[in-house]
Amino acid sequence: MKSYTSLLLSLGALAAAAPQLTLTPLSGPVPPVRSSEVTGPTSHGPYSGTPTVTGALTAPAVAQSIAPGPPTPVTYSNDNGLLQAGYQPVPYQPAGGAGTNGSLPYYHPLSDFDYESLALALYQEWIELDLFHNGLARFPVSEWEAAGLTAEDRFLIEFMADQEVGHATLLSNILGAAAPAQCTYNYPFETVREFLDFCQKLTRFGESGVFGFLGHLDSRESATLLLQSISTESRQQFSFRQMTGLFPMPVWFEVGVPQSWAWTLLAPYISSCPANNTRLAWQNFPALSVLNQPNSFKINPNLGAPSNTTGADPSNDTGIARSNACYSTNDTARDCGPALSQNRSIPLSYPGRPVHFSWGNVNETVGPNNSYVTSRSPLADAPRYAMFVSQLNATYVPLTNISDNTASCVQPNMSTFAGDPAVNGTMFIALTSQNPYLTPFNLSMVNPYVCT
Known part of the structure; x- marks a missing residue:
């Protein structure tokens, strides 16, 4: 008898040798897709109009923060x-x-939390669909080949766009x-390598944004389908890191972050949306x-002018000395x-390395049609800590040299488990007023205490 593994291999070889039509006389019609790859937006650039509505979706808030409570009873x-x-159902x-228990699955939101979380995930999927097509269309074959990428890579x-x-x-x-x-979208890259670096960062926070809320969804059915989608995105991020010459999976655990963090990182790259588009509450x-972002295109990131990057902007691959x-x-x-x-x-970075920050202000317009407004809670009265979030860790370090909208800190030396430095791969950092x-x-x- 063949083993299960060998049976799978045999079936895989058969499918590769002679593709088979999967429809049968009893099959229903193929489900349609919502958007084709051909008819998507082709306009890219900043928004220059006047918003007709501003701010996130809101309802009266019960409190400024949620008080910590005891653990759920075991x-x-x-x-x-x-x-x-003492028994088994079957x-x-x-x-x-x-x-x-045999109840029929219901694959729809069961709460505002569900709806807003899934809508955020859809905003993320839409930009990825456009982004991957845009990068392929924007650069000629010669520039892709100069970056070491073949037709198969493209x-x-x-x-991935499919x-x-x-x-x-x-x-x-x-x-x-x-x-x-x-x-429609406004992208920060100018070269093939910058496109790839932007893709690996955008898929990173898209993936982490979903991981952050997946276990909290009231609709477990929707969570099951979304998990199958976001697992594919993890593979995309892995591939983009390989294309940019980065170690493909430098962590033991992939981090999850709050929806408002993901939306803060995503919104600046959305230029405009249809006038009646569903808005978000995040x-x-x-x-x-x-201000001194490690540049992954340098041999030694400590040489040359420092890189100043905001949000998920890519590292710049121009202006680097050829020797570096x-x-x-x-x-x-x-x-x-x-x-x-x-x-x-x-290494691109290391424990004990100084990290220098600057940040924007509240009441700045951002996102689709410049219709969202930056804000912070009254509890985020002043930045005092840099919060490094990676893998299973959230580590606070004190800020120093705080002046107006700038500050510094020292990169912490932390590990998730022995042998697994927590600061590796893409880091998420927030500046906070408190360190809960x-x-x-x-x-x-932590969101009520996040300043930036």
């Missing part, structure tokens, strides 16, 4: 590894679980008639800039060309 423990309930299925990005058609259709079907439509914090440009060296130990995996002999104790599941409770 109703189950298992110290011996045996079945504790053979080979232990007692417990949600949605396992087709991979094209297929994936976004499916993701946007899925979320639109879950949300229903008022699901947000595709918008907060736009003032933008945070890192990792994409122009023939030394395999120092190059950053596309590869299955790359190790850097000189938080864990991955309740990270959003």
Whole structure:
């Protein structure tokens, strides 16, 4: 008898050799997609009009912050590894679980929290669909080849855009008639490498934004489908890191962040949306800039002029001395060309490194049609801490040299577990007024204290 693995391999080989039509006489029509790849927006640039409405969706707030409460009562423990309930609903299925009682799944939001979270995810899918097409159309083949990327690599990005058609259709079907439509966008890249770096950052905060709310959705059915979508996006981010010569997965755990963090990072790149587009309730914090951002296109990021980047803006691959440009060296130990995996002999950052910040103000317009406004809670009276969020960790370090809208800190030395430095890959940083104790599941409770 063939093993299950060998059976899968055999079927895979058969499918590759002779593709089969999956429709049968009993099959229904193929479900349509919401947006094709051809008819999407082609206009890109900043918004220059006047907004007709401003601010996020709101309702009367019960309080400025949610008070910490005791843990949920523990109703189950298992110290011996045996079945504790004394019965099984059916053979080979232990007692417990949600949605396992045979009730028909309902794949729609069950609360405002669900709807707004899924709508944010749809805004993310729409920009990714447009972004991947835009990068492919914007740069000639010669520039892609100069960046070390072949026709096969470009087709991979094209297929990622195809994936976004499916993701946007899925979320639109879950949300229903008022699901947000595709918008037009304003991108910060000028070269192929900058496009790829922007893609790996945008897919990073898109993925993390979903991980942050997925376990909180009232609709477990919707969460199940969204998990299958966001797992694909994780693979996209992995691939973009490979295309930019970065180590593809430098962490043990992928971080989740609050919706308002993801929306703050996403909104500046949305130029305009249809006039009746569904608006979001999430907060736009003032933008945070890192004045000495490590530049991944440098062999030694400590040499040359410092990089000043805001939000998810890409590193700049121009203006770098040729001797320090990792994409122009023939030394395999120092190059950053596309590869299955790359190790850097000189790290981009390290514990003890000074990090310098500047930030924007409240009441600045941002996002689609300049119709959202940056804000902070009255509890965020002044920035005192830099909060580094990565993997399972949220670590505060005191800010120093605070003056007007600038400050500095020292990168912390923290590990998730022994052998796993927490500061690796893409970091999320917020400047806060207080340093409440938080864990991955309740990270959003820091939002009332976030200054930027």
